[in-house]
Amino acid sequence: MTEERAVLVTGATGGIGTATVRLLRRRGFTVYAGARGRAEFEPGVRVLPLDVTDPDSVAAAAKRVAGEVDGLWAVVNSAGVIVQGPLELVPADEWRRQVEVNTLGPATVIREFLPLIRAGHGRIVNVSAATGRVAMPLLGALSASKAGLEALSNALRLELAAWRIPVVVIEPGTTETEIFARARAAADAALQQADRERVGLYQGHLAAYEKAMGRFKPGPVDKVADVIVRAVEARRPRRRYAVAEARTLGAILPKLPPALRDSLLATSLGLNHLNP
Numbered sequence: 001m002t003e004e005r006a007v008l009v010t011g012a013t014g015g016i017g018t019a020t021v022r023l024l025r026r027r028g029f030t031v032y033a034g035a036r037g038r039a040e041f042e043p044g045v046r047v048l049p050l051d052v053t054d055p056d057s058v059a060a061a062a063k064r065v066a067g068e069v070d071g072l073w074a075v076v077n078s079a080g081v082i083v084q085g086p087l088e089l090v091p092a093d094e095w096r097r098q099v100e101v102n103t104l105g106p107a108t109v110i111r112e113f114l115p116l117i118r119a120g121h122g123r124i125v126n127v128s129a130a131t132g133r134v135a136m137p138l139l140g141a142l143s144a145s146k147a148g149l150e151a152l153s154n155a156l157r158l159e160l161a162a163w164r165i166p167v168v169v170i171e172p173g174t175t176e177t178e179i180f181a182r183a184r185a186a187a188d189a190a191l192q193q194a195d196r197e198r199v200g201l202y203q204g205h206l207a208a209y210e211k212a213m214g215r216f217k218p219g220p221v222d223k224v225a226d227v228i229v230r231a232v233e234a235r236r237p238r239r240r241y242a243v244a245e246a247r248t249l250g251a252i253l254p255k256l257p258p259a260l261r262d263s264l265l266a267t268s269l270g271l272n273h274l275n276p
C-alpha cells in the first residue's frame, strides 16, 4: 500500500484534467488519471480506464484502486462535455449524452468511490461551470446538466457532513481547451440531421451566439488546475472556488432580479433584436 495521499481525476485526458493531474503529481500525490481512451502521463501517474457513463467501468475502476491504496484523499470530477444549440434542435441522444457525462457521471463515480473516500478521510471536488448557476441560452442542455451537478453537490455536502467529507464545487471561467471545438463539431453534426425548416428559424440565434462566443478570451488551463489543487490541499476547503474569469457570470448575475438578468443576457448575446 502506498504512503502518498492518492487522488483520482476523471477526464484526465482533457485540458483541465491533464493540467490538474500534472500539478497534483508535482505536489507529491499518487494520481489516478481516469481516462476512457488511450492516455500517457509521466511516470508515477497511474492511468485508470474509466468511462463515467458506464457503471461497470466505474465499479471496475473503484475495485482496482481499492486493491492498491487504503483510501483516497480526493476525487476530482473533471470529465465533461458541452452540448450546444437551441433546445428545439437538440436531439434526444445529445441531451442524454450531456446529462450522462456531466451529471450522472459524477453521481456514479461518487457512489462507487465513497468507501475509499471515507477510508481516506477524503473530499469530493466537482468541476461545474457558471452555467450551473446562470442558465445560458443556446447552452440550455449544458446549463441543466451543471445545475444538476450543483444540486447534487449541495445535497451530498449535507449528507456527508456526518463523516466530515467536504464537497467542493469548482467554477472555471472560459478556459482554453478542446471542449468548444468538440461541442461545435457535435452541434454541426446534429444540425445536419435536423429539420431544415426548423434550423432556418434559428439562423439569427446561431450567428449571434457565434459572434458572442468570439468575444470571450479563454484563460489558461494552469489557472484552473491551480484552483483545483488549492481545493484538494486546503485544510478546510471552501464550498466553492470560482476561477477569476467566472466571477462576473457566476457570482453577480444570479443575484440580479430575474427580469434584469434576462435582459442583460439577451443583450450581451445579441438575442434581443432577433425577429425571425
Ligand SMILES: NC(=O)c1ccc[n+]([C@@H]2O[C@H](COP(=O)([O-])OP(=O)(O)OC[C@H]3O[C@@H](n4cnc5c(N)ncnc54)[C@H](OP(=O)(O)O)[C@@H]3O)[C@@H](O)[C@H]2O)c1
Residues within 6 Å of the ligand: 010, 011, 012, 013, 014, 015, 016, 017, 035, 036, 037, 050, 051, 052, 053, 077, 078, 079, 080, 081, 101, 127, 128, 129, 130, 171, 172, 173, 174, 175, 176, 177, 178, 179, 180, 182
Ligand atoms: N473549458 C472551459 O471553458 C470550461 C469552463 C467551465 C467548466 N468547464 C468544465 O471543466 C471540465 C473539463 O473540461 P475541459 O475544458 O478540460 O474539456 P476537455 O478538454 O474537452 O476534456 C473533457 C474530458 O472529459 C472526458 N470525457 C468525456 N466523456 C467522458 C466519459 N463518458 N467518461 C470519461 N471521461 C469523459 C474527455 O475524455 P475523451 O478525451 O476521451 O473525450 C476529456 O478527458 C468539464 O466538466 C467542463 O464542463 C470547462
